[in-house]
Amino acid sequence: xxxxxxxxxxxxxLVLGIVLLSLxxxxxxxxxxxxxxxxxxxSGGRLEGxxxxxxxxxxxxxxxxxxxxxxxxxxxxxxxxxxxxxxLVLGLAVGLLAAFAPGWLDDATSSFLDVLIAFPTLxxxxxxxxxxxxxxxxxxxxxxxxxxxxxxxxxRILAKRVLNEQFVTAARTSGTSWPRIxxxxxxPNMWQTLVVNIALLFGIxxxxxxxxxxxxxxxxxxNASLGRLLQEAQATVLSAPLGAIAPGVVIVxxxxxxxxxxxxLRAHFDPALARNR
Amino acid sequence: xxxxxxxxxYPRARANALDDVSFQLAAGxxxxxxxxxxxGKTTILQIxxxxxxxxxxxxxxxxxxxxxxxxxxxxxxxRRVQPVFQDPYSSLDPRQRVGxxxxxxxxxxxxxxxxxxxxxxxxxxxxxxxxxxxxxxxYPAEFSGGQRxxxxxxxxxxxxxxxxxxxxxxxxxDVATRIEVLELLRRLQATRGLTVVMVSHDISAVAALCPxxxxxxxxxxxEHGPTLELVxxxxxxxxxxxxxxxxxxxxxxx
Amino acid sequence: xxxxxxxxxxxxxxxxxxxxRGDAVVQLVRGVSFAVAEGxxxxxxxxxxxGKTITALAxxxLLPGAMTVTGSIDLAGTQVVGAPEGRLRPVRGxxxxxxxxxxxxxxxxxxxxxxQVAEPLRRHRHLRGAALDGAVRAxxxxxxxxxxxxxxxxFPHELSGGQRxxxxxxxxxxCNPRLLIAxxxxxxxxxxxxxxxxxxxxxxxxxRRMALLFVTHDIGVIVxxxxxxIVMRGGEIVEExxxxxxxxxxxxxxxxxxxxxxxxxxxxxxxxxxxxxxxSS
Numbered sequence: 001x002x003x004x005x006x007x008x009x010x011x012x013x014l015v016l017g018i019v020l021l022s023l024x025x026x027x028x029x030x031x032x033x034x035x036x037x038x039x040x041x042x043s044g045g046r047l048e049g050x051x052x053x054x055x056x057x058x059x060x061x062x063x064x065x066x067x068x069x070x071x072x073x074x075x076x077x078x079x080x081x082x083x084x085x086x087x088l089v090l091g092l093a094v095g096l097l098a099a100f101a102p103g104w105l106d107d108a109t110s111s112f113l114d115v116l117i118a119f120p121t122l123x124x125x126x127x128x129x130x131x132x133x134x135x136x137x138x139x140x141x142x143x144x145x146x147x148x149x150x151x152x153x154x155x156r157i158l159a160k161r162v163l164n165e166q167f168v169t170a171a172r173t174s175g176t177s178w179p180r181i182x183x184x185x186x187x188p189n190m191w192q193t194l195v196v197n198i199a200l201l202f203g204i205x206x207x208x209x210x211x212x213x214x215x216x217x218x219x220x221x222x223n224a225s226l227g228r229l230l231q232e233a234q235a236t237v238l239s240a241p242l243g244a245i246a247p248g249v250v251i252v253x254x255x256x257x258x259x260x261x262x263x264x265l266r267a268h269f270d271p272a273l274a275r276n277r
Numbered sequence: 278x279x280x281x282x283x284x285x286x287y288p289r290a291r292a293n294a295l296d297d298v299s300f301q302l303a304a305g306x307x308x309x310x311x312x313x314x315x316x317g318k319t320t321i322l323q324i325x326x327x328x329x330x331x332x333x334x335x336x337x338x339x340x341x342x343x344x345x346x347x348x349x350x351x352x353x354x355x356r357r358v359q360p361v362f363q364d365p366y367s368s369l370d371p372r373q374r375v376g377x378x379x380x381x382x383x384x385x386x387x388x389x390x391x392x393x394x395x396x397x398x399x400x401x402x403x404x405x406x407x408x409x410x411x412x413x414x415x416y417p418a419e420f421s422g423g424q425r426x427x428x429x430x431x432x433x434x435x436x437x438x439x440x441x442x443x444x445x446x447x448x449x450x451d452v453a454t455r456i457e458v459l460e461l462l463r464r465l466q467a468t469r470g471l472t473v474v475m476v477s478h479d480i481s482a483v484a485a486l487c488p489x490x491x492x493x494x495x496x497x498x499x500e501h502g503p504t505l506e507l508v509x510x511x512x513x514x515x516x517x518x519x520x521x522x523x524x525x526x527x528x529x530x531x
Numbered sequence: 532x533x534x535x536x537x538x539x540x541x542x543x544x545x546x547x548x549x550x551x552r553g554d555a556v557v558q559l560v561r562g563v564s565f566a567v568a569e570g571x572x573x574x575x576x577x578x579x580x581x582g583k584t585i586t587a588l589a590x591x592x593l594l595p596g597a598m599t600v601t602g603s604i605d606l607a608g609t610q611v612v613g614a615p616e617g618r619l620r621p622v623r624g625x626x627x628x629x630x631x632x633x634x635x636x637x638x639x640x641x642x643x644x645x646x647q648v649a650e651p652l653r654r655h656r657h658l659r660g661a662a663l664d665g666a667v668r669a670x671x672x673x674x675x676x677x678x679x680x681x682x683x684x685x686f687p688h689e690l691s692g693g694q695r696x697x698x699x700x701x702x703x704x705x706c707n708p709r710l711l712i713a714x715x716x717x718x719x720x721x722x723x724x725x726x727x728x729x730x731x732x733x734x735x736x737x738x739r740r741m742a743l744l745f746v747t748h749d750i751g752v753i754v755x756x757x758x759x760x761i762v763m764r765g766g767e768i769v770e771e772x773x774x775x776x777x778x779x780x781x782x783x784x785x786x787x788x789x790x791x792x793x794x795x796x797x798x799x800x801x802x803x804x805x806x807x808x809x810x811s812s
Binding site: 131173188 | 307319326327328330351352355356360361362363364367368369372373380382385386429432
């Protein structure tokens with residue numbers, strides 16, 4: 001790919017993705033310093049519509065929907081980012097080890113990973129949560145571990161592809177030690193593809209977290225979670241739809257933003273691919 | 278350098294990739310190793326570069342047997358024996374600047390202290406192969422195949438080696454570029470007393486640089502002698518086949 | 532540019548221009564005109580970047596999408612430039628077939644080789660069952676491959692480079708095209724295999740009275756195969772004429788450089804060194 005760079009315009013999807021995610025992030029950050037109402041405040045009347053005091057109205061317990069949505073956004077982004085990081089670190093480590101491992105171990109690991117990937121992330125996450133009790137840490141760990149198999153498989157393939165290149169052999173004859181080769185040659189040739197996949201994974205993590213919370217296995221009360229908000233709003237969705245729409249829209253914005261970010265990054269890194277439609 | 282009854286078998290292979298290969302390489306002379314794919318020439322290369330260990334027999338460097346597992350020994354040898362690979366598009370890390378690529382052996386073998394000295398070595402090597410000083414700031418993608426091969430040669434020269442082990446160094450290049458690179462290697466042989474070991478399936482390239490040639494078939498040495506003699510009067514049928522296969526030009530009409 | 536436009540010209544290329552589309556428009560081929568007569572063997576010589584491969588691809592209508600093509604390519608009566616895929620598909624295989632440099636990319640890695648050869652035979656000659664089997668074996672025999680089960684059931688990566696190229700050739704011949712385009716078919720092969728494949732191509736083309744368009748950068752190779760030559764540089768034709776003439780008495784300075792270079796290497800075999808002060812450039 002060309003590295004003589006006249007400053008290229010960033011792809012539209014990339015910009016859009018960043019904008020959407022920034023909106024969500026802005027809301028989340030805001031929630032750290034200011035909330036219209038405390039989460040425990042149940043002073044509003046039950047299931048009120050939007051008003052000047054309660055921007056999105058109230059829920060069945062009289063709590064301010066807007067405040068709850070803000071905090072829910074924060075939790076969603078936190079767990080999404082945390083799980084993505086865990087998946088990256090764990091997956092990259094396993095993938096690299098497999099790439100360097102002797103044939104039989106590599107094949108065994110690869111098959112094992114394939115089996116894990118066959119399971120939906122939500123299912124795997126549920127299994128892990130079942131071992132521990134639901135908490136923020138459980139949610140983080142479970143989703144992170146569940147997602148790491150995909151990263152591991154990808155890292156393994158990328159690493160093997162780079163290891164096959166003659167410049168790695170050249171590094172060995174230059175006397176470069178293996179750890180340095182990984183740092184200086186392997187990772188720099190892998191990171192772009194990994195980052196694109198991590199962006200996608202982030203979106204999946206957010207959905208999985210919402211799913212876990214919806215099922216009651218995510219972050220427990222009194223912590224807010226978009227999934228649990230959805231679950232609580234289910235009973236009254238016809239009379240007070242905002243209770244379901246608000247968390248739903250936030251989830252859509254985050255996941256759409258993540259997907260567009262991933263797509264935009266891919267187009268930015270490898271414009272040749274984008275052109276050959 | 279020498280091979281003393283060297284054999285090599287890949288793990289789980291049915292037969293030896295190399296079988297009882299022996300030859301000697303004196304300083305200042307260059308050797309061509311010729312054979313088809315699967316003849317074992319790549320394996321010889323890997324053993325010469327310390328990337329693999331012979332499964333039988335020994336490789337000697339300066340009279341001492343070489344053990345690729347000994348890091349200390351390998352570090353000393355690597356300074357003196359450097360490779361040039363076949364594919365100029367795969368042998369340079371696309372994500373590194375050329376200067377850093379050329380400097381890698383100096384850095385990894387700890388030959389210089391201080392960034393300025395390292396950069397100076399790289400710059401000198403680049404200029405030795407006929408590239409500008411500012412080439413070091415650019416990326417491999419900005420160079421042509423022939424220029425990339427020069428960069429690879431610069432990287433091989435930066436440690437001041439005595440032996441250059443070249444794997445089909447010009448096979449991937451156009452005819453005109455082939456000549457440039459061969460002439461560069463020729464010049465280096467003359468000015469630096471460089472020993473070149475060139476592995477190839479193309480005898481014409483070998484003939485341009487190596488006065489002595491070894492012919493390899495299925496892991497055995499079938500013929501070994503002065504290149505010109507080999508070309509004019511090959512003793513083995515296999516060698517004759519290799520030579521006859523070379524597309525020759527119609528003679529000029531004067 | 533002189534164009535050998537005779538009544539029997541199989542392919543007539545007139546003022547061909549190919550440029551990339553998009554942010555940076557690069558003119559890859561400019562004002563190229565030439566013709567190939569029935570049964571003629573034309574060589575296209577040039578270095579990388581000369582536009583020779585892309586010109587060959589243009590004749591088959593197989594250019595990557597992001598290209599603008601101007602000019603005219605008349606292939607046995609069909610205008611290729613600007614033709615929709617529907618009009619080109621029947622032409623490929625029947626009028627023109629192509630063999631590429633790297634058979635690993637031209638062959639389906641997941642399909643057994645026997646089946647890959649059978650495919651075009653089935654589609655174009657409408658053969659089935661025993662007749663199809665017979666045709667496959669005949670195809671393999673024609674390219675000097677043993678038509679035993681081992682080869683038929685092998686996957687491409689299980690065969691040697693030379694064998695793969697023979698399979699690719701068999702597939703190209705399956706529809707009995709009037710023109711065979713070979714793009715550096717021997718560059719990735721060992722010298723001995725190269726010679727075999729070149730002889731094979733020459734024999735097959737002569738036996739079937741096909742026209743041949745052979746693209747390469749190696750002058751030594753082209754001399755064995757082509758009777759007429761076109762030399763390309765920077766997207767343009769700089770010289771053309773009978774192969775022997777062009778090699779013995781190159782007129783254009785660029786052609787002279789190419790030939791001199793080839794001679795230097797050729798002579799190295801006799802002399803043991805490159806000799807001379809390099810090539811005139």
